[in-house]
Amino acid sequence: MNPATSASDPFRSVAPADALAGLWHGLALPDAALGHVRLSGADPILPSSFAIGAAAQASLGASALAAAALWAQRTGRWQEVSVDMRHALAEFRSERYLRVNGGPAPELWDSIAGLYPCGDGRWVRLHTNFPHHRDGVLRILQCAGNKDAVRTALGKWKAEDFEQVASDAGMVVSAMRAHDEWLAHPQAEALRGLPPVIIEKIGDAPPEPLPVLPPHAEINVDARPLSGVRVLDFTRIIAGPVAGRTLAAHGADVLLVTASHLPSMEVLVIDTGRGKRSCQLDLRDAEDKRALHKLLHGTDVVVQGYRQGGLDKLGAGPEAAARARPGIVYVSLSAYGHVGPWAGKRGFDSLVQTATGINGDEAQAAGKTEPVPLPAQVLDHASGYLMALGAMAALHRRATQGGSWHVRVSLAQTAQWLRSLGRVPDGMATPDQHIDEISDLLAIEESGFGELTTVRHAAQLSETPAHWALPSVPLGTHAPEWLPRGSR
Structure with missing residues (x-):
C-alpha cells in the first residue's frame, strides 16, 4: 500500500x-x-x-x-x-x-459560476464560463442569471438529480461527493x-x-x-x-x-x-x-x-x-x-x-x-x-x-x-x-x-534555459502553415 x-x-x-x-x-x-x-x-x-x-x-x-x-x-x-x-x-x-x-487581467469566472447548496443539503458546482453552458444551466433552472436566483432554484433540486439532468443536456455540473462516495x-x-x-x-x-x-x-x-x-x-x-x-x-x-x-x-x-x-x-x-x-x-x-x-x-x-x-x-x-x-x-x-x-x-x-x-x-x-x-x-x-x-x-x-x-x-x-x-x-x-x-x-x-521566443497573440494571428524546421 x-x-x-x-x-x-x-x-x-x-x-x-x-x-x-x-x-x-x-x-x-x-x-x-x-x-x-x-x-x-x-x-x-x-x-x-x-x-x-x-x-x-x-x-x-x-x-x-x-x-x-x-x-x-x-x-x-x-x-x-x-x-x-x-x-x-x-x-x-x-x-x-x-x-x-499594469492592470488586472480580464475576469476569469462567470458571475454565476461556483458552489451552491441544493434542497437535499448537498452541494453542486456550476461551470458557466462559456455562454452556451451558462444559458443551458439557466434553461434547466428556469431562473434569472444572478446568484440569488440560481441559489433559490437549486434549493428545489437534489444535487445528484441536477447533476444528471444537466450532464444529459451537455452542461458542466458536478455534485459534491465525499471521497468515500467517489471511491464507490x-x-x-x-x-x-x-x-x-x-x-x-x-x-x-x-x-x-x-x-x-x-x-x-x-x-x-x-x-x-x-x-x-x-x-x-x-x-x-x-x-x-x-x-x-x-x-x-x-x-x-x-x-x-x-x-x-x-x-x-x-x-x-x-x-x-x-x-x-x-x-x-x-x-x-x-x-x-x-x-x-x-x-x-x-x-x-x-x-x-x-x-x-x-x-x-x-x-x-x-x-x-x-x-x-x-x-x-x-x-x-x-x-x-x-x-x-x-x-x-x-x-x-x-x-x-x-x-x-x-x-x-x-x-x-x-x-x-x-x-x-x-x-x-x-x-x-x-x-x-x-x-x-x-x-x-x-x-x-x-x-x-x-x-x-x-x-x-x-x-x-x-x-x-x-x-x-x-x-x-x-x-x-x-x-x-x-x-x-x-x-x-x-x-x-x-x-x-x-x-x-x-x-x-x-x-x-543549465544549458538550454526554458523561455518563450514568441509573445502571446490574438487568436488567428498566423497562417495555418509550418515554419521551416530549425527556424525556432
Missing part, C-alpha cells in the same frame, strides 16, 4: 523526489536522468491539506527532465535541471498573477490502478530520432531540446494549453488551432499563448479540413483536449493522424478518463475537485462546513505538465523504437495521483500568497495584447 493512503497515517506524504521518480519510472525513461535533477523547498507553501507543492514540483520537474533526456539523445550529454517548489506553485497560478498593461462510484472503479500518464502504441513506423545537434562549441545558441519539433495544439482553457506552452518553452514550433465559432477566455489565451503561433480553421469546412491534413503530414505531436471522439468525427482522431503521419505522437486530455461510464462526460478542474472529494476534504481540514477548493487549479496545471511529459517520453520512444503513440491524461487520474502523494498536517493554516510576494518570479514582456506581467517558467535547465 502506498504510505500516502495508509489508514493508520493519512497525513504521511511522499517526498517530491520520489513523486518525480514514480512518474519517471512509470514511463520507462532512463534512470540516469534522475541524477541530474535538483528540487528545493517543501510543503506547505499555499493553504492546502494536499501535497500540492510536491505535485507541482514533480510534474513540472519531470517534464523538464524529459526535455533534458531528449537533449541527451541529440547531443550525447546531460544537463542539470532544478525546480524550486515556491516557483513551481507560482507557475501553477500563472493565470492568477497575470497583469495586462463506477467511474472511480474504472480508473482504479491507472497511472497518471498512459502511453499506447497505435501504429507502426520506423525509428525516428530527432536530428543530432552538433558539439557544444559549434552549437547554435538558439538550439533547444525540442528545436525542429512541430506541435499542433487543439486545446482550450488551462490543462491542454499549458502542455503546449511547456513544449514551446523547450523550443518546439507550437501552432495553436482554434475556430472563430468556438468560445474562448481571453485571460487564458493570453497566459497560455506564450511561445505559440495561432491560426484558425473551421474543420466543418472542406477547404479548412484539407489545410489541416496538410499540417498533419508535417506534424510531430498533436495535443488535444476535446471530448472523446470529438476530433475523430472531423478526421483528426489519433488513428487517422497515425495513418496520415506514421510516427506521430498524439496526446489526449479528458476530464474523467477514457474508460468508464463518465468517459464522455464534460468537466473542468473545479468540477473534478468537487466530484472526487477534494473540496470536501479541504473543508474538513479547514474546519469549515462549506466546500473549500484547492488554492490553485492544481489538476489543470499538473495535467498540462503530465501531458508535456508524456509527449516527450513518446518522442524518446519514437527515436529508439519507432511507432506512432497515443498519450492519455485525465483530470480525474491526476486527482487520483495527487491524493496518492498524501496530505500535509496543518497545511490549511498556511497564509495565502499575494503577487507582491512572488515579484522575483515575474517577467515583463510585450505581446499582442500589450505589456504583460507573467510568471517565468519554474524549471531551470
